[in-house]
Amino acid sequence: MVTLADVARQAGVSSATASRVFGRPDMVGAETRAIVIEAADRLGYVANSTARALAMGSSGLLGLVVPQLSSSYFAPLISAVQSEVERSGFELIIVDSRGCPESEIEIARRLRGRVDGIIFASPRSPGAALAEAARAFPVVTVNRELPDIDSVSVDVIAGLTELCELLITAGHRTIAYLGGPPGSISDDGRFLTARTVIGDNGGEVLRFGPVEPTVSAGAESLSMLQEAGVHAVIAYNALVAHGLMFAAATVGARVPDDLAVAAVDDLIDIGLGLPSLTAITQPMGEAGSRAGRMLVGQAARPSGTDPDTRARTIQHLVLPSTLVIGETC
Amino acid sequence: MVTLADVARQAGVSSATASRVFGRPDMVGAETRAIVIEAADRLGYVANSTARALAMGSSGLLGLVVPQLSSSYFAPLISAVQSEVERSGFELIIVDSRGCPESEIEIARRLRGRVDGIIFASPRSPGAALAEAARAFPVVTVNRELPDIDSVSVDVIAGLTELCELLITAGHRTIAYLGGPPGSISDDGRFLTARTVIGDNGGEVLRFGPVEPTVSAGAESLSMLQEAGVHAVIAYNALVAHGLMFAAATVGARVPDDLAVAAVDDLIDIGLGLPSLTAITQPMGEAGSRAGRMLVGQAARPSGTDPDTRARTIQHLVLPSTLVIGETC
């Protein structure tokens, strides 16, 4: 392993100068700089970022904790966070909590002292545990607002409200909400919003599910809805909505005439030639890059500054979701 | 930030003892150990893994470079690598190379000196660049065999051969290969294998595509195949196969009678009530855990040992793929 000292010796300068060549090139004479660089890559020098991290008091690593890595919901977020973070010269370490609240905080413990900050995407842990993880440590949450932690959330509620009003305007009074796997805070919120908005307009919401996030689960749910006599459904997920539509096509039910279909996301267009889906689009990529920027902002702040300066205002950024009106309702 | 020294002072021991309490608990008297631990969590001590890494000469971090994070192909691999690596007390840092060969090696440069080893999943970079990245540094490749680098690959060729024979046996002589995005080494390999096997049996392979990995792209490809008059197709991807089948159903073509369909993977079952797909299943999870284990094995080997001991034999592990015969051919 070739070290800075080796490079310095080879170049005939002190290790301080060698260090400066990489860290603050403008502090070094152009000539010396060239010699050092030349020496460095003759020797194949690669900076040891561990040592650098220790000396500088920060690792240049940021953490991103997601409930599920292979989820198309988080994919654009992960990708955006990664770009944003790399743009600022940080490295990203992504950890999959497997949707388990305990492992979220366990991960936070392990990551602390190794990374300069953490983003929790849609965390399921108790707020207190998260707050604890965030004390005196840069943390940003996504889709979860906690009093003392910066956050960026996507306001599905607004889009959902709009959607409910659309359905009401279209004459629907009984509307099904086909919900997702239990344990999701957002799922409850969505149902409640739908119930409130629709209730305020003299309608009624029936909650169905939970169903798995798959096309077949959606397809299988159709009979359930038909038996209940509903003619409008809000599916928590586009895959499920597609399943419903596919099953409807199979049994000869027309969309939207016999069944109006809408979804809370539009993650996937499997392109079966089905009518275009009315769905609430969530700007997860945008959320990711905002969260990334916030975290970089916190982490870059030199930790030595006095408490007053450090006591920044907590930011809660809320991004609007968009209702995209398709042919399905 | 509370350090080991703080804990030691609080506990009234030397920092060496405090260190040992965490690193080699059995070297410390039971009583002292209790006192130190007590002090540590009264103070809320979290070990600084950067410092530990520097002192011990290894970071406890491993890297995994994938061409696409949000790919269902790599999802089981990523997940398995993560489990394996965590089981061994390492942390995993996952980086998305966005399928770009240059960024693969750029990432390798950045990661080096920060992690103890790297897994490249289906790398597209030139072999020389990878070999360079792996010199005197633990590296494992997945789905790419290079002379000096440990690897684990999934032998799609074997399954594909079996598949071709199946099609030949079923009486097909002209078979379409519907290929994926360009630049994939494996895509070429698959086509060539198919051509060889089928050619050896007096058949002929027509290459179509490239098509995108989506259901709609598959659906749109049907007419192309029909015009060419083929009655058997090997799709590089299950989504595409599903699209073909869906389109076939739409135009009244029967599967497998009018068109035999097979796919090289079975990543997704969108469950449209279509006949079960004949496909080659790739054990990506297994590949991931094997690769993880290999890398841990390399990385755990103390780097100080003499060259003779270090010169281990290069391992190339090949996992068999399985041909799962469904109803589509």
Add this chain to the structure above:
DNA sequence: CATACTGATGTAAGCGCTTACATCAATTGT
């Protein structure tokens, strides 16, 4: 009872890097 051994703890020297401070030559101003 002196000697050798054992096990627990302390001392201090790094790990490879950054950076405040000191140094020194080359400029600049008067």
Add this chain to the structure above:
DNA sequence: ACAATTGATGTAAGCGCTTACATCAGTATG
């Protein structure tokens, strides 16, 4: 021509941890 300023470089003190080695008491052995 001399002090003051500037810019480039060297010196050395850490960053928080691990660990080889020294130390020291307590036990076992002759």
